[in-house]
Amino acid sequence: MNARLTPRPDTRAAGVRADRVRVHFRTRAGTVKAVDDVSFDIRAGETFGLIGESGSGKTTLGRALAGLQPLSGGRLFYDDREPAALNRAQRRQQRRDHQIIFQDPHAALNPRMTIAQSVMEPLDILRDGDRAQRRRVADEALERVGLAPEIGRRYPHELSGGQKQRVNIARTLTLRPRFIVCDEVVAALDVSIRGAILNLFADLQDEFGITYAFITHDISVVSHVSDRVGVLYLGRMMEQGPTAAVCEQPLHPYTQALLSAEPLPLPADQRDDRRRIRLQGEIPSPLNPPSGCPFRTRCPRAEQRCAEQVPEWREVAPDHRVACHFAGPV
Amino acid sequence: MAHDEQSPQPLLAVRDLNIAFVHPGGETAITRDVSFTVGAGERVGVVGESGCGKTVTGLSLLGLLPKRTARVRGEILFQGRDLLKMPARELRRLRGREISMIFQEPMSALDPVFTIGEQLCETLRAHYPVSRKEARERAIAALEEVGIPSPHLRLDDYPYQFSGGMRQRVMIAMALICRPKLVIADEPTTALDVTVQAQIIDLLRELSDTTGTALLFITHDLGVVAETCSRLLTMYAGEVVESAPVDTVLRRPAHPYSSGLLRSLPGLSERGGRLPSIPGRVPAPDNMPAGCRFQARCPHAADGCEQGQSLRTLEADRLARCWRSAELTLPGAVTP
Numbered sequence: 001m002n003a004r005l006t007p008r009p010d011t012r013a014a015g016v017r018a019d020r021v022r023v024h025f026r027t028r029a030g031t032v033k034a035v036d037d038v039s040f041d042i043r044a045g046e047t048f049g050l051i052g053e054s055g056s057g058k059t060t061l062g063r064a065l066a067g068l069q070p071l072s073g074g075r076l077f078y079d080d081r082e083p084a085a086l087n088r089a090q091r092r093q094q095r096r097d098h099q100i101i102f103q104d105p106h107a108a109l110n111p112r113m114t115i116a117q118s119v120m121e122p123l124d125i126l127r128d129g130d131r132a133q134r135r136r137v138a139d140e141a142l143e144r145v146g147l148a149p150e151i152g153r154r155y156p157h158e159l160s161g162g163q164k165q166r167v168n169i170a171r172t173l174t175l176r177p178r179f180i181v182c183d184e185v186v187a188a189l190d191v192s193i194r195g196a197i198l199n200l201f202a203d204l205q206d207e208f209g210i211t212y213a214f215i216t217h218d219i220s221v222v223s224h225v226s227d228r229v230g231v232l233y234l235g236r237m238m239e240q241g242p243t244a245a246v247c248e249q250p251l252h253p254y255t256q257a258l259l260s261a262e263p264l265p266l267p268a269d270q271r272d273d274r275r276r277i278r279l280q281g282e283i284p285s286p287l288n289p290p291s292g293c294p295f296r297t298r299c300p301r302a303e304q305r306c307a308e309q310v311p312e313w314r315e316v317a318p319d320h321r322v323a324c325h326f327a328g329p330v
Numbered sequence: 331m332a333h334d335e336q337s338p339q340p341l342l343a344v345r346d347l348n349i350a351f352v353h354p355g356g357e358t359a360i361t362r363d364v365s366f367t368v369g370a371g372e373r374v375g376v377v378g379e380s381g382c383g384k385t386v387t388g389l390s391l392l393g394l395l396p397k398r399t400a401r402v403r404g405e406i407l408f409q410g411r412d413l414l415k416m417p418a419r420e421l422r423r424l425r426g427r428e429i430s431m432i433f434q435e436p437m438s439a440l441d442p443v444f445t446i447g448e449q450l451c452e453t454l455r456a457h458y459p460v461s462r463k464e465a466r467e468r469a470i471a472a473l474e475e476v477g478i479p480s481p482h483l484r485l486d487d488y489p490y491q492f493s494g495g496m497r498q499r500v501m502i503a504m505a506l507i508c509r510p511k512l513v514i515a516d517e518p519t520t521a522l523d524v525t526v527q528a529q530i531i532d533l534l535r536e537l538s539d540t541t542g543t544a545l546l547f548i549t550h551d552l553g554v555v556a557e558t559c560s561r562l563l564t565m566y567a568g569e570v571v572e573s574a575p576v577d578t579v580l581r582r583p584a585h586p587y588s589s590g591l592l593r594s595l596p597g598l599s600e601r602g603g604r605l606p607s608i609p610g611r612v613p614a615p616d617n618m619p620a621g622c623r624f625q626a627r628c629p630h631a632a633d634g635c636e637q638g639q640s641l642r643t644l645e646a647d648r649l650a651r652c653w654r655s656a657e658l659t660l661p662g663a664v665t666p
Contacts, residue, residue, distance in 0.1 A: 162611070190550070191550060191552075191591060191594050191595065192379060192594050192607055193594075193608065193611075194607065195594050195596070195604075195605030195606050196609070199604055199605055199607070202602075217524065219524070220596045220597035223597075223601065224601055224602065225596075225602070243601065244601070257525060258524065261524045261527070262597075263528070263531065263551065263556065264597070265553045265556045265592060265595060265597075265663045266556060266663060266664060268556075268577060269577075270664060271556075278528060278529060279529075282493050282495050
């Protein structure tokens with residue numbers, strides 16, 4: 001294997017820290033607080049899962065983490081350094097180190113470019129190496145994600161969804177990134193091949209020491225791949241902690257409802273219908289979020305206090321944080 | 331509850347349904363010999379991955395495939411009458427009244443320039459001689475039934491004024507307003523958030539129970555089927571490969587594809603461990619292998635799989651298109 005695809009000797013996986021991050025969008029109808037005061041840290045080499053329903057701000061947060069979305073407030077640190085403190089060359093390197101892979105593998109590929117051209121494009125843009133070298137890196141990346149080099153001569157429409165997502169992974173891999181935001185990367189794929197793609201992500205993490213922010217609405221996926229998870233609702237972090245703690249002893253009423261809403265492929269006598277929590281209504285408009293706790297309008301435990309006071313973001317167990325006045329087991 | 335699966339004549343009996351699309355280069359077969367039944371009040375799930383023919387099968391039941399390009403052969407017996415031989419006028423009378431459909435994307439299934447009240451009343455008045463006033467009252471009742479708050483006020487709203495979940499409720503109200511005997515629901519919750527999906531699943535199950543409406547539930551999500559249906563049809567590459575009660579399939583699937591699908595669900599594997607998946611991909615419709623269509627991806631393939639496979643009866647109400655079903659012990663979602 002060519003040295004270019006192996007981790008550089010100086011490579012450590014990147015740690016990311018978000019400190020009261022805000023992304024607000026001003027629209028004619030008012031300000032949308034897509035991400036509001038969100039704090040968390042992603043440890044070097046781990047997979048941090050972000051769960052949320054549509055409108056929770058998870059994609060905006062992912063774009064911010066990848067450096068594609070300017071912040072309206074708060075700060076992001078990469079390896080304890082702020083992007084603003086970097087010089088030009090360092091910022092270039094940082095952009096290369098932080099990548100994003102999108103949900104729709106087809107839309108992410110230019111239909112008029114061959115697969116090889118698409119995979120080489122990031123290196124072309126960076127003018128990294130000569131053409132033959134770039135070609136070799138691209139071929140290796142394709143091979144690493146399980147595709148034959150002949151695929152390089154084909155066009156996206158000739159590939160299956162799973163193959164296209166592998167191409168997107170290969171393209172990112174050519175840059176040897178240290179941190180990848182994975183935004184719903186298996187949502188568009190058939191169930192039977194999701195496992196293979198998720199396994200590939202895990203293998204690449206082991207091999208190259210990559211840190212992932214794994215964004216999804218699918219609880220079974222996020223709980224499988226993540227070391228730690230954060231639960232977003234209306235732009236705010238509701239709960240965060242080690243995956244086992246959050247998925248097995250959720251403390252926030254929203255997390256509890258979300259987990260119990262997941263339809264389980266179990267026979268009738270093994271489904272515990274008593275523990276089912278059914279939320280009323282849908283996520284409110286982010287243009288006009290509820291006062292106090294954003295979840296209170298649908299929360300089975302809401303009281304007067306929830307409308308008046310934004311719940312404090314507090315640590316209730318080691319590394320297990322929650323924003324709820326009444327957080328506790330069901 | 332109008333539940334009589336054992337009745338001599340099922341509500342719907344599909345026999346050897348072969349659907350093909352005609353194009354300048356010839357004909358591409360999409361489904362082959364699809365046969366199944368739906369009893370009165372029964373809820374049957376159809377699962378399969380993209381391209382397996384489940385949506386096309388659903389559309390064919392209502393005669394909604396394009397006449398010029400779709401060739402439909404076989405029999406679709408609804409209450410004993412073949413829908414494929416029925417004159418267009420009669421079929422139109424049946425559609426919406428006896429059989430109706432709920433689509434995946436409610437926004438594109440609703441007409442954006444009419445209020446939902448107009449659309450509900452139109453459905454009703456197309457089939458029954460009711461006055462405008464009465465239709466309006468029935469429409470309000472229908473919206474109330476699907477849990478839309480202040481239905482008398484929402485009736486004059488346009489689709490864009492509803493959220494995704496509420497729009498799907500409107501679709502359900504429209505599908506049920508004529509009290510059909512069969513509703514075909516094609517991925518009705520796929521576009522919805524998981525908390526809203528849970529509400530819609532509960533609603534569909536309750537309404538089917540109270541009205542005795544049978545449901546053909548097309549989805550790729552085995553969890554949704556487990557929570558909604560009593561029987562499961564698994565489709566692969568245009569064929570029904572297994573038909574059995576849902577709980578039986580979850581415990582001991584009879585076809586390697588059903589088993590592989592169940593094992594692929596990440597929720598069933600140890601956290602952080604390797605996830606099983608099915609290698610390879612579905613063969614293209616114009617390049618189907620002879621014999622079993624799953625053989626190239628099947629971990630149990632053996633000599634004999636290159637022979638054509640028929641849907642074999644293993645026991646009453648349990649069929650599989652695999653000659654090795656009887657000898658294989660396949661893992662399901664749970665240990666039996």
